[in-house]
Amino acid sequence: MTSSARDVLQQTQTELTPQPGANRLLPLLADGSASVSIIGALAAEERRIIGSDWRAFLTLAARAQEPAARNFFGTLAGGEGISLDLVQPLIDATGFDEGEYTPQAGCQAYAAYVASLALNAEPVDALLALFANFAAFGEYCAEISRSLKSVYQFEETRFFDFFATPVPELEQVALNAIQAALDTGWEPTEARRHGHLLLDYELMFWNTLADTKF
Numbered sequence: 001m002t003s004s005a006r007d008v009l010q011q012t013q014t015e016l017t018p019q020p021g022a023n024r025l026l027p028l029l030a031d032g033s034a035s036v037s038i039i040g041a042l043a044a045e046e047r048r049i050i051g052s053d054w055r056a057f058l059t060l061a062a063r064a065q066e067p068a069a070r071n072f073f074g075t076l077a078g079g080e081g082i083s084l085d086l087v088q089p090l091i092d093a094t095g096f097d098e099g100e101y102t103p104q105a106g107c108q109a110y111a112a113y114v115a116s117l118a119l120n121a122e123p124v125d126a127l128l129a130l131f132a133n134f135a136a137f138g139e140y141c142a143e144i145s146r147s148l149k150s151v152y153q154f155e156e157t158r159f160f161d162f163f164a165t166p167v168p169e170l171e172q173v174a175l176n177a178i179q180a181a182l183d184t185g186w187e188p189t190e191a192r193r194h195g196h197l198l199l200d201y202e203l204m205f206w207n208t209l210a211d212t213k214f
Helices: 005-015 025-030 036-063 067-094 105-120 123-150 158-164 168-182 189-210
Strands: none
Touching (some): 005 123, 025 036, 025 189, 036 067, 036 189, 067 123, 067 158, 067 168, 105 123, 105 189, 123 158, 123 189
16 A cells, blocks of 8 residues: 555654754754844855755756746745845844855755755655755754844844744645655655755764864
8 A cells, every 4th residue: 555645754754854953053043142243144144055055956947848847946936045045134134244254064964965966866765865854954944043132132034934934835845846756656665765965964064063163
């Protein structure tokens, strides 16, 4: 019997749930011990990731043969366009000077792997790996937004609020794409391998910033 797309997604999300405390930047923001420059660096790194991910998602949309998968990646690409307009005001609010900052390999490794998936992975494998990791990223963004408002007295948190807001319609598109693949006999084994690497690269992003000294 063909597996349910929702079961596959839920199992994958469970596998990719980060351990408590895995993100070492969150407590630094929660208690105010991270400098405002770290927040600026975070936003500057994200701006570079957005540009890379935008191209990667468009590439995956072009490669995907199944309509729901094309719709999924096209929607992600549109979201990157929105987030790009939101991240620059955050950089400006911190007063961060990007001209004096060199992006860090530990922060850009995630985007590099997404770019690799865009060229080399089966689109449905990339879809499951990416979407299963979104839940943790959304929770991180919600927590950062709360810290910026309550601890740093920031009003400019729209970038994090955008990613912290669930999009049920996107989940349904993802489920449709996963189910279409399952109906052809697809197995999510490789997708889960990609997902574990994405999780590791995402944690590398946060923890590289946690270890950065300004």
